[in-house]
Amino acid sequence: MRDFLNDVELNTLNHSCAHVMAQAVKHLYPQAKFWVGPVVEEGFYYDIDLGDQTITDDDLPKIEKEMKKICKDGKRIVRHEVSREEALKEFADDEYKVDLISNMPEGTVISTYSQGDFTDLCRGPHVDTVKKCKNFKLLKHSGAYWKGDKNNKVLQRIYGVCFPTKEELDEHLALLEEAKERDHRKLGKELGIFMFADLVGRGLPMWLPNGFTVRRILSDYIMDKELDLGYEHVMTPSVANVALYKTSGHWDHYKDDMFPAMEMDDEAYVLRPMNCPEHMMIYKSQLHSYRDLPIRMAEIANDFRFEASGALTGIERARAFTQNDSHIFLRPDQIAQEFKEVSKLILDVYKDFGFTDYEFRLSLRDPEDTEKYFGNDELWEKSENELRAVLNDMGVKYYEAKGEAAFYGPKLDVQVKSALGHDVTLSTIQLDYQLPERFELTYVDENGEKVRPVVIHRAILGSLDRFIAFLLEETKGVLPLWLAPKQxxxxxxxxxxxxxxxxxxxxxxxxxxxxxxxxxxxxxxxxxxxxxxxxxxxxxxxxxxxxxxxxxxxxxxxxxxxxxxxxxxxxxxxxxxxxxxxxxxx
Missing domain, CATH: 3.40.50.800 (Anticodon-binding domain)
Structure with missing residues (x-):
């Protein structure tokens, strides 16, 4: 599938087509005023103020018909550079364009693009004629707050897509139709897997009997595999003292993604976004010898993150989810072997589910943007080099991705290609020297000295919720017999x-x-x-x-x-x- 955001030809074409759509809307709704019309991952959209009128599904074919007339007419698209004063005068009756112009920095080159009877404020670039925009399709419409602020007016947002050829458009529309059939939200409703209710809360899934059955089987499946490999399971609370997350560093680096703290009894509590701080405390509760390590601690844990409303996507991205989580406490000399064992477990699981199209990504810190990570440069360099050495020793083919590390350490992500061609992170292994330092974890070495352990964070199924969403879309809801809620x-x-x-x-x-x-x-x-x-x-x-x-x-x-x-x-x-x-x- 072509990349609308980074493919220059496709980006320019879709931006131009957004203007064709705006021109058609202006013909049909003379009162229309326009905010912005960017290119996005799925094509383009335009946010429009139609006054008291609301776009319906029946309106999209009418707009498409007018767009076809405009493309057939074949007007050239002409660029003009204007002064701020000229731009303000030209768009004086459109408060949205006036707002855009007024907020442009001094010295900005202001340009407009004209095609026949329509002129719009835009920095471009555009194709040279509207004829090139003829292979388009309007996909959907929705409401959108002006500037994304819920206190502002709701505008009409219309989405579309455009391709250089009819063949490419038809192929893309077929993929979209396939995506609809595979959408886990549609399948989840049809198969009685899960549901949402605004009265319960956005992004908070409720698992129906069929869905709970699938979750239970998956939980038992992965816990049985872990037990065979020497893991011990624990259970920790879903709420904890804010002080715990200040100690771990999550509060400083992650609090914007957490639910707000609850004040009670002169203490502040928060719903946990992950489980590593609790597992650090369990380890710290006892004295450990070098002979005890590795200690493999695992949990099927409920976690909570306050995802932005616009980012919520069924159970793939929700505000409440369940992780197949584990923390392995080990000596530095055990890193390579334990890393290999976790990798083998991942591959064993993928074999059971028939996953074959995947690759390994070594996710590293961005050395030019270290503010969002904690810890010192020496530990980061040490952990990154050790992960790289382990992967090279295993002979695993991988690629490196700067800026994709967790904020406490580098990680190996397993990127699985979905049936629709999406790159999905299912499993992850993370090497961490930072949390043992922050929690002052120790074990007694062979010389009787207290020294720091290393921690491997690992998730095999990752989030059970996301894993089930992926499975539903991969199988179109046709789960294998051992996993089917009704066999x-x-x-x-x-x-x-x-x-x-x-x-x-x-x-x-x-x-x-x-x-x-x-x-x-x-x-x-x-x-x-x-x-x-x-x-x-x-x-x-x-x-x-x-x-x-x-x-x-x-x-x-x-x-x-x-x-x-x-x-x-x-x-x-x-x-x-x-x-x-x-x-x-x-």
């Missing part, structure tokens, strides 16, 4: 003849620890089968006379047309084999 739906052909046997099958499947649903509604069989398909349940069992009389089941797997009749025990063996192998959906 089997049982459908008696006619209740009066077959429900008793259906109930018996359901009881046996539940006893065998499968998640099963009986659909004995007074609806036609075909309707109930379609419903099961819509809910993407892996297996449907249709039970009629033959099945009842012979003790068999007839099953159909999701996405397949063929039906297979087998003895009940054989069907259970099939399910057990698929679950044990964590087989991917075929």
């Amino acid at each position: 089997v739906v049982v459908l008696p052909v006619k209740n009066e003849y077959h429900e008793e046997y259906a109930q018996e099958v359901v009881k046996k499947l539940r006893k065998a620890h499968f998640r099963v649903q009986l659909d004995n509604r007074d609806e036609k069989l075909g309707y109930r089968i379609r419903e099961a398909q819509m809910h993407k349940i892996p297996y449907e069992l249709v039970l009629g006379n033959n099945e009842r009389d012979e003790g068999t089941v007839t099953y159909r797997q999701y996405g397949h047309q063929e039906q297979t009749t087998v003895p009940f025990d054989e069907f259970v063996a099939l399910l057990n084999d698929e679950v044990e192998k964590k087989a991917l959906q075929k």
